[in-house]
Amino acid sequence: MPRRADLSDTYCPVGRSAELLGDRAVLLILRDLFFGRRRFEAIAANTGLGPQLVSARLKLLERENVVERHAYQHRPPRHEYRLTDKGKDLFGVLYAMRGWAERWAYEEGETGDGPAMRYIHRACGADVGTALVCPGCGAPLGYGDLKGEPSAALKAEQARRAG
Amino acid sequence: MPRRADLSDTYCPVGRSAELLGDRAVLLILRDLFFGRRRFEAIAANTGLGPQLVSARLKLLERENVVERHAYQHRPPRHEYRLTDKGKDLFGVLYAMRGWAERWAYEEGETGDGPAMRYIHRACGADVGTALVCPGCGAPLGYGDLKGEPSAALKAEQARRAG
DNA sequence: CTTGTCACTATGATTATCATAGTTACGATG
């Protein structure tokens, strides 16, 4: 490609988000970070992306203050990547993407009887489905309010990628 | 690039969405469609994307049943692109992206005193800010419930691109 | 019969992406 068109000069909020989020590698890495994977190799293995691409995107996310690089050990040097508040606030976007896919991107019965990824509202224990507000207690849902549980098929896939 | 990694074989719902949405051209085109731009040239002009890329992405979106190509006139042949139900259901994703950008992607005071794009709840008239449920009446918000109003700066930018 | 509009398609230069291999720093094993 030639250099990608710069969208940071637009006033449109979707355009500004698209500058960062209109990239499959970024989305996959964010997904893994929300899932709790913090280490470079774990992210590279699960996403299937090459180390070069993971490296470039983590640097980008760091520059944008979406993740922080953190040394969790000095000898030998080991790092992990953590979502900042700005990064954690992207949960709504990923949650909306997941909801749309659950509703439209699977064949009938492909995921067994439930969603590919189930979310439980910690506060009341209700399965929230793909709702924006908890169907049990009516509270709006954000990162931290929910506990994700992958289906058996998704768990198996992740185990295969990690192995 | 070599062929982009295929994500359609994953069980992860974010991965499946990322296959389509992890692309800045797709996101910009969807934004314009939600904004009411249906014609090829209008989309190409406003997004700043080349006609070749717009053509390729509209074909992709059509294949994925996200948009429908519709002839609105036969002599000379003219077409427009409309969101399907599957496409309209992507509103939640774009709305979440817009909310995140409004909260994080602008300098202090850059947009004047309000958001770059204001949304009003049609049912009760409340300005919903970046909320998931209407702060006025508590109803969950979807496409059709909201009326978008670009700020003066955003309007000026769109006029400039169209001209 | 020239100009204009809409909806594209064609061409060529540039560069991001992928696959694979290599590097650095260390700790553990034999």
Place this chain on the structure above:
DNA sequence: CATCGTAACTATGATAATCATAGTGACAAG
């Protein structure tokens, strides 16, 4: 103390997606 293993990357070369620009086909208007 030499080798092996692991984490976190960097280097290299082939491939293909993207951009900018130009061109096409169908018609309508002046």
